[in-house]
Amino acid sequence: MVGWLAGTMIALxxxxxxxxxxxxxxxxxxxxxxxxxxxxxxxxxxxxxxTAAVLLTGGHGPEGKGTFVGYxxxxxxxxxxGAFLGAGERSKWGSxxxxxxxxxxxxxxxxxxxxxxxxxx
Amino acid sequence: xxxxxxxxxxxxxxxxxxxxxxxxxxxxxxxATGFDHAPVAYxxxxxAALIYLLATFALWTSRRRIALAAVxxxxxxxxxxxxxxxxxxxxxxxxxxxxxxGAGYGYIPLILPVLGLWWLRRGAKExxxx
Numbered sequence: 001m002v003g004w005l006a007g008t009m010i011a012l013x014x015x016x017x018x019x020x021x022x023x024x025x026x027x028x029x030x031x032x033x034x035x036x037x038x039x040x041x042x043x044x045x046x047x048x049x050x051t052a053a054v055l056l057t058g059g060h061g062p063e064g065k066g067t068f069v070g071y072x073x074x075x076x077x078x079x080x081x082g083a084f085l086g087a088g089e090r091s092k093w094g095s096x097x098x099x100x101x102x103x104x105x106x107x108x109x110x111x112x113x114x115x116x117x118x119x120x121x
Numbered sequence: 122x123x124x125x126x127x128x129x130x131x132x133x134x135x136x137x138x139x140x141x142x143x144x145x146x147x148x149x150x151x152x153a154t155g156f157d158h159a160p161v162a163y164x165x166x167x168x169a170a171l172i173y174l175l176a177t178f179a180l181w182t183s184r185r186r187i188a189l190a191a192v193x194x195x196x197x198x199x200x201x202x203x204x205x206x207x208x209x210x211x212x213x214x215x216x217x218x219x220x221x222x223g224a225g226y227g228y229i230p231l232i233l234p235v236l237g238l239w240w241l242r243r244g245a246k247e248x249x250x251x
Contacts, residue, residue, distance in 0.1 A: 066154045070146040081138050089131035097135035104139050 001116045002051050006109050009044050013105035016041060020099035024092040034098060035083055041105065042079045049076060052112075061116060068115045075108045125183040125241070133240055136233060137177040143226075144170035144218045151215070159215040165202060166217045172198065176237065189241055196234035199223055203231070 016037050020030065049072055055061055062068050082101020086094040126134050148166040156163055172195050179188035203222030206213045213220050223230030 064154070066150045067147075070150040074142055074146045077142060078139065081142075082135060085131060085135050085138065089127060091128060091131075093128050093131045096132035100132060100135040100139060 001048070001055070001113060005044070005048055005051065006113055009041070009048060010106040010109050012044065013041055013102045013109075017099045017102035020086075020095045020102060024095035024099065027092045029090045029092065029094045030086045030098050034095075035087060038079050038083045038098065038102070041102070042076070045075050045079070045105070048109075049073075062118060064115075068112060071108055071112045071115065075105065075112070078104045078108065125179075125185065125188060126181045130180060130240055133236060134177060134180050136229070137173060137180060137237075140218070140226075140230070140233065141170065141173040141177045144173050147218070159213075162213050162215040162217050162220075165198075165219065169195075169198060169218045180237075185241060188237070192234045192237035192241065195230075196238065199230050199234065 016034075019037070020034065023030065023034070052061070052068075052072055056065065056069075078101050082098050082104075086098030086101070088094065089097060124130070144166065148163070148170040151159075151163040151166055172191055176188060176191035176195060179185075179191055199219045199222060202217060202219035206217075206220040207222075216225055218226060218230055222228060
């Protein structure tokens, strides 16, 4: 994995999660601009998947590739699901749903980094 | 929109969806790469994934009885497996989502069914409008 890209994605998705939770605390649903932010995050995750795939085919990466590839694939699913759930609920709870998805992204990336560096289970 | 998946239920569906995804992916990888390595733990992972899937589906489609059953099994599972894994750690060479009461997942697996039951009970008393 590319360290700085993973770090950037963690920081950005945490920032988005805070943004959405603040929005929820203000009793507001998510708007187009929040969906746009999630789309930008998703593009970043896509770049991460592509770079990781290139590194993997180049012989880099963890020994047991199965789990890592599972997380890699899963990392692309989280935000679209969160955006779908969040956009469909026009209340502060829709913002929470989108925030949950954004909070999941750093967890997934941290797990992938653990696996990549061989310290993971 | 169905009542169980609206309001606070929408946030609950989001968390259940995340756990369906993570438990499902983990279980899929475990079953595909080495079922013989730890069949009991891997089967439990698969069961947990199915329970999360069922709970997500039932909340989303507002099937209260199925949701109650799934969340009930989930609570029994996390308490039972959690206790078992603490008392007899040797029997769980590989972690499942419910081992150590879900410590590997920030104890969310323990909190989630409690929130789920609260939501299902609250929804039964005062049906949400919409």
